[in-house]
Amino acid sequence: MSTLFLKRFLSNPFQVASIVPSSKELIRRVSRKLDHSGPRIIAEYGPGEGCHTREIVRRMHPESRLLLFELDADLCVHLQKQFVNDKRVSVHNMDCARLPEVLAEKGLTHCDYVVSGIPFSILEKAKKREILTNTHAALKPEPHAAFVIYQVTNELRTRGHCDHFAHAESEWCFINLPPMFVTKFFKSANGHVVNGKNGHRTNGNGAH
Ligand SMILES: C[S@@+](CC[C@H](N)C(=O)[O-])C[C@H]1O[C@@H](n2cnc3c(N)ncnc32)[C@H](O)[C@@H]1O
Structure with missing residues (x-):
């Protein structure tokens, strides 16, 4: 699986942005940020060859759903093969900015968690902003x-x-390799969605 990942990196280094998949320790640290005690709607951005995906699938509730957004078509084929027998998982060969659109197509209003491995630091400002705005809007308040x-x-x-x-x-x-920060951004504080640095409170779905 790492060979496929390396090949996809060599074919598109600025999109894949890593030569090896995440370590077991990073996968463990990311996966423990999600509470799987009930059914959850989860989206994963940039699953690559599926190292975090396999752990989420292993832990998630039988009635949860997992939506994978991966730009690389070859990696999507690999993901589809891995999860073909698991009806909870769907693979979307598209930009993760389209999460709200895919949720709507599936008759879903929001998701509980978004897990992301995409290389935000090398994205253009406008793309970064689009993804972050849509992610905030897609999360449950x-x-x-x-x-x-x-x-x-x-x-x-x-x-x-x-x-x-x-x-x-x-x-x-x-x-x-390389060392990483794991950061969990919460949409809501004490049941209120807070928009912006000054903590303007709403009770709904507002994004900046
Ligand atoms: C650094 S790799 C992470 C792969 C895997 N999650 C891991 O931890 O090993 C980033 C992945 O994000 C995908 N990607 C980059 N930009 C994306 C976007 N806008 N939407 C969906 N996938 C994207 C790349 O194709 C690549 O597979």
Whole structure:
């Protein structure tokens, strides 16, 4: 599986942005950010060859749904083969910015979690903003709902790109090549959605 990942990196280095899949330790740290005690709607951005996906699938509730968004067509074929017998999983060979559209097509209003491995730090500002706005809008306005990212830099948090989320928690995972920050952005604080740095409160789905 790593060979396919390396091949896809060599074919499109700026999109795939990593030569090896995430380590077991990083996968463990990311997966423990999700509460699987009930049915959840989960989206994963940039699953690659599926290392985080397999762990989410292993842990998730029988009635949960997992929507995978992967731009690379060859990786999508590989993902489809892996999860063909699991009706909870759907593979979407498209830009993750289209999450709200895919949720609507499936008759779903929101999701509980979005897990992302896409290389935000090398995305253009407008694309970054589109993905982050749509992600915020797609999450349930409930305290558990969250956007979980693993990134080499913590710029989404430190440079204010995710200030429309209510609050965030970060940890550092050095047992990975390269070491990564794992950050969990919550949509809601105490049951209220908070938009912007000044904490303007709404009770709905507002994104910045
Ligand atoms: C660094 S790899 C991460 C792969 C895997 N999740 C892991 O942890 O090993 C980033 C993946 O995101 C995908 N990707 C990049 N931009 C994307 C976008 N806008 N929408 C969906 N997938 C994207 C790439 O094709 C690549 O497979």
